[in-house]
Amino acid sequence: MSLFLQNVTLVDLAPASVRPGCSVRCADGVIVAAGPDLTPGDGDEVVDLGGQVVMPGLVVGHHHLYSALARGMPFPADGPKDFHETLKKIWWRLDSALDAETVYCSALAGGLDAVRCGITSIVDHHASPAWVEGSLDAIGRGLGEVGLRGLLCYEVSDRDGLEVARAGLEENRRFQADHAKSPLLRGMIGAHASFTIGNETLDRLAAVCDESGAGIHIHLLEDGVDRTISVADHGADPVTRLDQRGLLSPNALLSHGVHLTEPELERLLDAGVFLAHNARSNMNNRVGTAPVGRMGDRVVLGTDGIDGDILAEARAAAFRGREHEPPVDGGRFVSMLTGAGRLLTQYFGLEIGTLAPGAAADLTILDYESPTPMTADNLVGHVGFGWGAHLVRSVVVAGRFVYRDRQFTDVDSAAVTARTRAAARTLWKKL
Numbered sequence: 263m264s265l266f267l268q269n270v271t272l273v274d275l276a277p278a279s280v281r282p283g284c285s286v287r288c289a290d291g292v293i294v295a296a297g298p299d300l301t302p303g304d305g306d307e308v309v310d311l312g313g314q315v316v317m318p319g320l321v322v323g324h325h326h327l328y329s330a331l332a333r334g335m336p337f338p339a340d341g342p343k344d345f346h347e348t349l350k351k352i353w354w355r356l357d358s359a360l361d362a363e364t365v366y367c368s369a370l371a372g373g374l375d376a377v378r379c380g381i382t383s384i385v386d387h388h389a390s391p392a393w394v395e396g397s398l399d400a401i402g403r404g405l406g407e408v409g410l411r412g413l414l415c416y417e418v419s420d421r422d423g424l425e426v427a428r429a430g431l432e433e434n435r436r437f438q439a440d441h442a443k444s445p446l447l448r449g450m451i452g453a454h455a456s457f458t459i460g461n462e463t464l465d466r467l468a469a470v471c472d473e474s475g476a477g478i479h480i481h482l483l484e485d486g487v488d489r490t491i492s493v494a495d496h497g498a499d500p501v502t503r504l505d506q507r508g509l510l511s512p513n514a515l516l517s518h519g520v521h522l523t524e525p526e527l528e529r530l531l532d533a534g535v536f537l538a539h540n541a542r543s544n545m546n547n548r549v550g551t552a553p554v555g556r557m558g559d560r561v562v563l564g565t566d567g568i569d570g571d572i573l574a575e576a577r578a579a580a581f582r583g584r585e586h587e588p589p590v591d592g593g594r595f596v597s598m599l600t601g602a603g604r605l606l607t608q609y610f611g612l613e614i615g616t617l618a619p620g621a622a623a624d625l626t627i628l629d630y631e632s633p634t635p636m637t638a639d640n641l642v643g644h645v646g647f648g649w650g651a652h653l654v655r656s657v658v659v660a661g662r663f664v665y666r667d668r669q670f671t672d673v674d675s676a677a678v679t680a681r682t683r684a685a686a687r688t689l690w691k692k693l
């Protein structure tokens with residue numbers, strides 16, 4: 263299958279480039295060529311996009327699809343007083359109530375939402391302690407039906423006992439091995455956070471990472487409670503515990519880092535880990551302000567389960583960054599939109615997130631009638647003050663339209679939505 267998109271404006275966010283009057287040719291899931299003066303190949307489906315923006319596919323670098331059915335759910339009358347109580351009273355209650363149908367529906371609902379926001383890949387962090395085995399397959403199936411690429415894991419913790427922790431470890435191990443060569447799925451080794459994981463389980467996580475070659479995906483110092491409980495119950499701070507077990511690798515993804523000290527940040531930068539920044543979630547949970555200006559260049563942007571709207575995340579992060587002392591340059595958040603592509607590149611063994619020949623043909627297509635001139639020099643201003651999910655017209659994953667002129671090509675979204683609403687009602691009754 264080959265696709266020729268002509269009359270497009272090619273945009274790269276970092277380094278910035280804006281090239282009107284171009285074409286893109288995709289075949290066998292990858293970009294064959296992108297630029298001016300191209301001609302279609304034999305058998306190409308030729309599509310004239312009338313000057314629409316074509317850019318490397320947007321990625322959610324840290325998501326919790328399991329929270330997709332929580333939108334609008336009734337909250338407990340005795341509202342949480344702090345972050346730890348928010349986990350206990352809301353999220354752990356929700357994820358413990360998930361079963362086969364609601365996990366699958368969460369992936370479908372979150373997948374539809376993400377595609378509408380121009381997303382081509384999701385890096386997900388999943389928990390459903392009452393239904394562990396097969397849960398990652400259910401998410402993979404949901405994403406596959408929508409047409410998305412996914413890097414998945416199960417968030418292991420000891421909060422439901424060692425038996426559930428073992429099941430989570432095994433789910434990570436099995437899924438990662440089963441999908442070592444899947445076209446659109448890969449696995450990481452997931453873990454909730456240092457403070458909910460004892461030394462025995464953390465040792466086992468390290469062994470699974472070692473054997474599989476995959477990195478850990480874990481929350482790190484999102485709130486101060488991660489440090490206090492890790493030190494009190496497990497004998498060391500979170501960064502030291504991960505470091506002692508060789509878990510700070512270039513394949514690792516550590517999310518939040520709000521309460522990192524300067525020496526800890528330096529250790530992470532030396533180790534070359536990926537850090538996920540989730541500005542809206544940090545604000546919503548009132549956990550503090552991440553040291554985002556000093557997190558280096560291996561930073562991905564995540565929505566932390568809020569939604570699939572990574573452009574909204576980037577803009578919110580940029581405005582939040584203006585309140586830092588000193589303020590963080592808005593361009594930093596635009597380049598963070600490309601960080602997750604580099605993480606996916608490591609896991610898929612295929613360049614993801616660029617328009618280079620041979621890169622995955624994952625494309626976000628925007629209908630952007632810019633009211634002012636748009637060039638490489640002022641692209642940050644357009645993204646920061648104008649771009650949003652309302653501009654998303656089409657989405658291509660692995661060289662195939664999964665969303666075309668604001669219609670899904672593979673799924674009947676009305677039928678899926680009826681099913682996910684029914685699943686949400688059932689789930690809320692259980693809570």
Ligand SMILES: [Zn+2]
Binds near residue numbers: 325326517566
């Ligand atoms: Zn998270």
